[in-house]
Amino acid sequence: MPELPEVETVRRGLMQISVNQRFTGAEILLRKTLAYPTDPDHFLGAIQGLVIQDWQRRGKYLLGKLSDGSILGIHLRMTGKFLWTTPDVPVQKHTRLRFFLEGDRELRFVDLRTFGQIWWVPAGTIVESVITGLTRLGVEPLSPDFTADVLATCCEKRQRPMKTFLLDQSIVTGLGNIYADEALFKSGIHPTRKASSLKMSEIEKLHKAIVEVLETSIAQGGTTFSDFVSTTGTNGNYGGMALTYGRTGEPCRVCSHPIERIKLGGRSTHFCPQCQG
Numbered sequence: 598m599p600e601l602p603e604v605e606t607v608r609r610g611l612m613q614i615s616v617n618q619r620f621t622g623a624e625i626l627l628r629k630t631l632a633y634p635t636d637p638d639h640f641l642g643a644i645q646g647l648v649i650q651d652w653q654r655r656g657k658y659l660l661g662k663l664s665d666g667s668i669l670g671i672h673l674r675m676t677g678k679f680l681w682t683t684p685d686v687p688v689q690k691h692t693r694l695r696f697f698l699e700g701d702r703e704l705r706f707v708d709l710r711t712f713g714q715i716w717w718v719p720a721g722t723i724v725e726s727v728i729t730g731l732t733r734l735g736v737e738p739l740s741p742d743f744t745a746d747v748l749a750t751c752c753e754k755r756q757r758p759m760k761t762f763l764l765d766q767s768i769v770t771g772l773g774n775i776y777a778d779e780a781l782f783k784s785g786i787h788p789t790r791k792a793s794s795l796k797m798s799e800i801e802k803l804h805k806a807i808v809e810v811l812e813t814s815i816a817q818g819g820t821t822f823s824d825f826v827s828t829t830g831t832n833g834n835y836g837g838m839a840l841t842y843g844r845t846g847e848p849c850r851v852c853s854h855p856i857e858r859i860k861l862g863g864r865s866t867h868f869c870p871q872c873q874g
């Protein structure tokens with residue numbers, strides 16, 4: 598499943614290829630992909646002739662700014678990805694939506710599991726009123742709003758284990774299973790510790806670790822691509838250098854104690870019992 602670094606990699610890819618391109622049309626192959634407006638003709642009429650000006654990311658939502666002030670929202674969910682191609686290339690299986698652009702270019706949305714969603718939000722409309730999932734997102738970990746003090750406030754009075762706390766998108770948005778485990782290891786915090794039990798010095802370490810882990814992963818994701826606007830490979834790239842994730846039974850890279858795995862909130866959690874207190 599694409600996590601924050603993968604979605605950020607896609608955003609950077611879309612910035613490179615699609616900015617200043619004009620939509621000449623689109624074809625909707627799976628109606629359920631269209632979250633709003635649900636009427637395909639309404640959607641097609643709305644984006645026709647508009648130019649893509651910018652791509653932003655909020656959590657795992659991609660938000661494309663169009664030339665009339667409207668927004669194209671995309672959530673890749675489990676398996677959504679983009680293919681940058683030309684209309685003459687045969688349409689492969691699982692293609693759900695085709696965007697045609699000037700200069701005989703095409704951006705294809707391919708989505709095996711069909712959970713991906715696309716919205717068009719008219720200019721002047723509050724984006725959150727259409728893409729309601731945006732209202733449930735917490736602080737953006739790579740934004741200036743995310744500070745050790747903000748994290749400390751979030752930890753206050755929360756009795757949940759740290760791992761569950763970090764996975765809650767309404768607190769810090771975009772941290773998935775891998776990055777939560779890695780950040781807790783880097784900051785020496787045991788995944789079962791209660792959020793409210795953390796000392797300020799630990800919160801400062803954790804804050805730094807979260808940012809580092811995400812930035813490292815984004816850097817590994819690369820910014821070049823040929824066909825697919827990469828949503829895969831980042832986990833794989835990070836996997837090779839993971840400190841705990843997926844390393845159950847293998848020696849800790851710091852102290853050599855075997856990495857252990859437990860379930861927390863239904864998710865596999867990897868940690869070093871010696872390094873994380």
Ligand SMILES: [Zn+2]
Binds near residue numbers: 869870873
């Ligand atoms: Zn260790």
